[in-house]
Amino acid sequence: MSPQAPIFSSHPGAAARLCVHTITTKQLSLEQCLEEFPKRDVSGITVWRQALEGRELAGVGRRVREAGLEVVSLCRGGFFPASDAAARQRAVDDNLLAIEQAHAIGAPLIVLVCGAVPGQSLVESRKQIADGIAAVLPAAAQAGVRLAIEPLHPMYADDRSAVNTMGQAHAICDSLGSPESLGIAVDAYHVWWDPELEAQLALAGRTGRLLAFHICDWLTPTGDLLNDRGLMGEGCISLREMSAWVDAAGFTGHREVEIFSHRWWATEPGHFLDEIAASYRRLYS
Amino acid sequence: MSPQAPIFSSHPGAAARLCVHTITTKQLSLEQCLEEFPKRDVSGITVWRQALEGRELAGVGRRVREAGLEVVSLCRGGFFPASDAAARQRAVDDNLLAIEQAHAIGAPLIVLVCGAVPGQSLVESRKQIADGIAAVLPAAAQAGVRLAIEPLHPMYADDRSAVNTMGQAHAICDSLGSPESLGIAVDAYHVWWDPELEAQLALAGRTGRLLAFHICDWLTPTGDLLNDRGLMGEGCISLREMSAWVDAAGFTGHREVEIFSHRWWATEPGHFLDEIAASYRRLYS
Numbered sequence: 001m002s003p004q005a006p007i008f009s010s011h012p013g014a015a016a017r018l019c020v021h022t023i024t025t026k027q028l029s030l031e032q033c034l035e036e037f038p039k040r041d042v043s044g045i046t047v048w049r050q051a052l053e054g055r056e057l058a059g060v061g062r063r064v065r066e067a068g069l070e071v072v073s074l075c076r077g078g079f080f081p082a083s084d085a086a087a088r089q090r091a092v093d094d095n096l097l098a099i100e101q102a103h104a105i106g107a108p109l110i111v112l113v114c115g116a117v118p119g120q121s122l123v124e125s126r127k128q129i130a131d132g133i134a135a136v137l138p139a140a141a142q143a144g145v146r147l148a149i150e151p152l153h154p155m156y157a158d159d160r161s162a163v164n165t166m167g168q169a170h171a172i173c174d175s176l177g178s179p180e181s182l183g184i185a186v187d188a189y190h191v192w193w194d195p196e197l198e199a200q201l202a203l204a205g206r207t208g209r210l211l212a213f214h215i216c217d218w219l220t221p222t223g224d225l226l227n228d229r230g231l232m233g234e235g236c237i238s239l240r241e242m243s244a245w246v247d248a249a250g251f252t253g254h255r256e257v258e259i260f261s262h263r264w265w266a267t268e269p270g271h272f273l274d275e276i277a278a279s280y281r282r283l284y285s
Numbered sequence: 286m287s288p289q290a291p292i293f294s295s296h297p298g299a300a301a302r303l304c305v306h307t308i309t310t311k312q313l314s315l316e317q318c319l320e321e322f323p324k325r326d327v328s329g330i331t332v333w334r335q336a337l338e339g340r341e342l343a344g345v346g347r348r349v350r351e352a353g354l355e356v357v358s359l360c361r362g363g364f365f366p367a368s369d370a371a372a373r374q375r376a377v378d379d380n381l382l383a384i385e386q387a388h389a390i391g392a393p394l395i396v397l398v399c400g401a402v403p404g405q406s407l408v409e410s411r412k413q414i415a416d417g418i419a420a421v422l423p424a425a426a427q428a429g430v431r432l433a434i435e436p437l438h439p440m441y442a443d444d445r446s447a448v449n450t451m452g453q454a455h456a457i458c459d460s461l462g463s464p465e466s467l468g469i470a471v472d473a474y475h476v477w478w479d480p481e482l483e484a485q486l487a488l489a490g491r492t493g494r495l496l497a498f499h500i501c502d503w504l505t506p507t508g509d510l511l512n513d514r515g516l517m518g519e520g521c522i523s524l525r526e527m528s529a530w531v532d533a534a535g536f537t538g539h540r541e542v543e544i545f546s547h548r549w550w551a552t553e554p555g556h557f558l559d560e561i562a563a564s565y566r567r568l569y570s
């Protein structure tokens with residue numbers, strides 16, 4: 001990985017480990033993200049693949065590093081299940097492409113939103129997910145890119161992911177023989193309700209599987225299943241407690257702000273970034 | 286309400302065990318429900334408390350039975366957690382009232398939507414839920430009314446229920462010493478995603494805790510967290526498989542159609558009831 005630019009802050013280190021996903025500020029181009037993120041002490045960036053469109057990949061990686069940012073991960077691979085074999089092969093091919101893209105921009109990790117097919121049994125979908133991961137793992141290892149299974153909230157079990165708990169993510173890692181290149185991405189939004197969360201995080205630490213930590217908040221009421229996430233502190237998730245569990249598991253990577261929000265996306269993105277940095281400091285100072 | 290022609294089924298008894306919640310046809314008064322339900326071979330009714338307003342309770346029970354319907358349960362008690370003791374006592378008082386109401390109309394069961402307080406830890410809320418249930422159980426036993434903990438989907442963990450899996454419902458039953466008057470209400474909408482579902486249903490059968498079974502379907506996409514449930518067959522839940530597990534657990538009670546849907550509520554309720562009966566027959570014939 002690239003050398004990190006020093007962080008200049010009135011509270012030195014207060015924003016340490018802050019990463020923002022390009023989807024969070026999707027009104028900004030990738031180039032604008034590289035300009036605006038460092039102004040708020042953001043030191044990491046997770047790049048969504050749509051932000052790469054029309055760009056030369058090696059150049060993207062170089063410009064990110066020149067901006068003083070670390071590429072934390074590439075979002076997203078996955079969506080392995082499908083009702084026919086040809087569609088499953090297309091998914092494998094797309095994940096192989098994602099691995100090439102991650103390698104080209106210097107991303108050490110790809111987050112997997114694993115997929116699900118409405119009406120197909122979740123057991124069958126999880127089998128197809130394991131098969132799909134197995135099919136692309138050798139290429140990932142060869143490229144030096146790790147894959148992180150992201151358990152998604154059970155409200156997405158119909159068509160986004162049949163992996164809805166950390167326990168299921170661990171089970172897939174186990175079933176594939178605990179390969180070095182495979183781990184878990186933990187997103188507070190998806191797992192905060194899980195009564196096994198603390199134990200599963202500790203297990204992820206012990207097994208070296210804790211590869212990413214995404215943060216945002218759960219709003220009451222939530223007006224939309226997809227795009228009504230809250231900024232940290234706006235909702236009910238005990239992010240301090242969960243972050244302490246993540247730290248206790250030995251995770252030292254970035255905390256990644258991933259917020260899908262029609263409400264925030266309607267605001268000025270520079271203001272949104274200011275609010276992200278401020279809420280992050282309140283949470284972790 | 287237009288009068289509905291009687292349905293003469295080519296498969297007599299195909300609608301056996303069909304119960305409808307008054308909230309499902311909330312455009313109808315309780316009296317209209319008693320008139321319309323039996324025309325579609327609906328043999329059970331679960332009464333929501335708002336349907337009782339302004340009515341003399343013993344008379345309600347008599348009229349339900351005269352209509353040929355069985356009162357399956359009263360919905361709903363619960364909402365035990367609160368941030369101060371006075372509010373928790375008010376919740377206990379309200380549940381004692383619900384027990385009186387259930388007894389008065391001849392309902393053998395009250396469904397508990399257990400409650401949660403945004404920002405209060407789910408562990409604390411579950412403790413308050415157990416305490417609240419313990420406080421009202423003697424009155425329930427005295428009245429011959431059982432209480433059923435309904436695990437709610439994790440997307441309601443913020444403010445509706447800190448009990449989000451059958452496993453947690455079992456844990457509360459265990460913690461209270463497995464009282465005879467306490468069990469579990471299983472709603473397909475809330476638990477269909479749970480990888481432990483089959484095993485937890487079997488456990489509920491073995492422990493005598495399986496007291497109610499609610500059905501509807503999960504739509505893709507779901508446009509609203511509360512009021513966009515589907516009619517059986519419209520969505521992705523494997524209701525046949527889940528019903529087989531429920532049957533295998535020894536449950537012989539009614540299958541209760543509980544659908545919150547702005548879309549269906551905007552249709553003519555007689556037509557909605559026809560569709561409920563038709564989809565029920567397709568599912569179970």
